[in-house]
Amino acid sequence: MEFSIKDIIEAGEGYHIEFKEFLDKSFVEEVCAFANSGGGRVILGVADNGTIKGTHTDNSFRSRVQDSLRQLQLYLDIEIRVQDNLIIVEVPEGSDKPYACSRGFFIRNGANSQKLTRNEIIDFFQKEGRIRFEELRNEKAVFDNDFDERAFENFLNMAGVSRSIDRMSLLRNLDCINDEGKLTNAGVLFFAKDIDFLMNHAIVVCVLYKGTEKVHILDKKDFKENIVENIDNAILFVKRHTNVQYKIEGVQREEIPDIPDVALREAIINAVCHRDYFDRSSNVLIEVFDDRVQISNPGGLPSGLRPSEFGRKSVTRNPLIASLLHRINYIEKVGTGISRIIQAVDENKKSSVEFEYNSGFSVIFRKLDRTSEADLGESSEKTKGKNAEIILEAIRDNPTVTREELCQITGLSIQGVEWNLRKLKAEGKIKRIGPAKGGHWEVIDYSC
Template identity: 60%
Template sequence: MDKQKSKVTLNEEIYNLIQAGEGFHLELKEAFDKSFMEEVCAFANSGGGKIIIGVSDSGIIKGCNTDNRSRSLIQDSLRSLQPNLDISIDIIDSLIVVMVPEGNDKPYACSKGFYVRNGANSQKLNRNEIVEFFQKEGRIHFDELRNDKANFKTDFDEKALIEFLGMAGISKTIDMSTLLKNLGCLTDEGKLTNAGVLFFTKDIDFILNNAIIVCVLFKGTEKVHILDKKDFSGNILENINNAVAFVQRHTNLEYVIKTLRRENVPEIPEVALRETIINAVCHRDYFDKRANVLIEIFDDRVIISNPGGLPGGLKPQDFGKKSVARNQIIASLLLRVNFIEKVGTGISRIRQAVSENGKSSVVFSYDDAFFTVTYTRNNETTQSTTQSTTQSTTQSTTQSTTQSTTQSTTQSTTQTLTEKQIEILQYLIKNPYASRQEMAENIADITTDGIKYNLKRLQDIGVLKRIGPDFGGHWLVQNNND
């Protein structure tokens, strides 16, 4: 009884498919023919599908020979698919239904080449498309390839290697050539690999197109007015550090003082920010020459995007749970210098850090072309100071004030920098000997009195210190805890 019911349901399903007509997941064939394996190959390389034999292209059910010989011919043909794939064959009334799953070991090929599904048709890939398909599926790794443009004698940066070895705890007495080969950065012929270019050359943009990090600060919430822009084209470690610093300069930073110790509380937690930028650099698609890693800062959000969606082999339902490295050498080198802690834990660390910080939220999005992380900012422009004084174990008094006090046993002070104060600090980092007049002339929309006021505020909260006299002295921007 149950078997008969199942058969009726299956017949109804097949009938409905035939009525809907051919599409991305369905191919109708009047008879088994030479193009059969092309369809199988295309479905395996795409999203899977069904091939129904015994139905004309127009959907007229004509039936076909379903004897053992016909089934054996189909099975023999399926063995020519490389690599092998478990494909089922069902006989339904006078029809043969071949169900091809999406393959987990792409790309698949038949005797005539590589095919993919394009709408309701199966399309043979040309040479360039085959290369691109292999790249997309992670069969060719960018970081492993030899870079013929790089000249080891003129482009190699020995200082960058020495710094890397120190960070990684690797002995500097090992022969340099042997060391670089073991790291996956040098070929047996003495040519730098792309990983070697990214880590150990002076100007990667000269050798690799669109492999830099572009950082842009916009005014407001639209891409109209650019306030600051930097292109970082040094080695990969320098670029990561510079990009993190750029975002931190242009986002809010609070100073929370408990007793005598000051804690820096960034709007976007540094753990999350650094992990996001590292992921963008590590997992981007370097074969895509159309775009760089891009960091965009707006009043209400920070967007970090990189070319390349999810790496081949990683399904959407596994995002954040499993890890597939698109660039394995880059990932291993970053792991050696502790830029990444453990493969596969980055997304959870970002989410946890943002949740604990509570000053922003994070959203991950991706398509075939880009992976994007968006931090929504809690953009407070007011300065606030909160003082909490505990008088006894049974009695407490909480007082909000804008004045400091030394009478409380427990004091919590939170100070948010304004955009203008951030601009002043940025200017003084580059020009520590600048006068108030010079700052007023070079920082937009502020007078010398405004400069004087904000300098006093920045000194009061401990982020700016005057070294030496008014004439001949200089400013020191303090970013670390006292």
């Protein structure tokens, strides 16, 4: 399936397309990145914003392009062709990765090229494989039956893409269909009618629990739409089941949620975008408890990202998905999500955030105590004494009792239990022996 250069430029830069207004030192870096990824085109004579500026196309200039390509190590058969006042450099996916240039090793990360060490590239391809899930053809999908025109139109509106390009050409430029016009896995995620049938493990599961344990389910939703709607629905689910306080100044009312909107949105998008889609055993899972919200996805840190680099360096597991989400402004800039979450939580001051990564990845928002004394079970001396007495009795019976178990025994929230424990310790009635994990309580004074 052939497409005109005008169509490609109209669609903009992406995982397989790079515009270069000039032949500069970064040119060979882009070529190297394409060779180490899925291949692509570098179009010389086009500005980053898609404006056609034109470039020299004479033999002397083409020789300069060839000289730049000779920096690539190892050799790769790269086609150079001239169309009007542009030079198109067709870079195939390399069969002998990793490739390097004089400035180092590079790989494609969304619509950008990122420098890596050789060992990181070797490790990346050993663990992730040379074929990416998002680029594979979906064997179940039949385009005429499964393609959702409504989802496609919504995407074009959000991305601001011109309707002057025919649908199939645009889908191919977006890498959502292959050369035979078959939907890729990325195409299914963004534009399929029934993701449940075609890719069941891509469903987003949201659960609301009563209390702080996984015992009583109050609400559960399996979101089975396209990836964009699943993100939106998951965000709404959490917001519907978490608290919002109101700050009124004059005639203005400000909403202050337990979890800042920016942090919640980034965490859910991160889970859906960066999960390991080769792992078909589990879904993105969002769990809402009385004291926390936990967002988990299969796949720990991607290859090439060490724990010490977490939050400071970006390595994208699914660069095509990231690129498509970037087009519709669901991702502002690759690599900034974790920093934005931390900053938003710090400014909000109503929750804390933790990150866990091993075989999976989790973001845990813990709600901080911002309730009134009445909410903590101390609205009266009678209530206060009753709760303290119950806690002392529970500790006497079981010195290793947990805060979560005390919640169930007293009926208080986790914040209420912690308030009472702090007060009992301050009054010298109890003390903690040993660490938080593995230690136990000791009752010193039974009087309340």
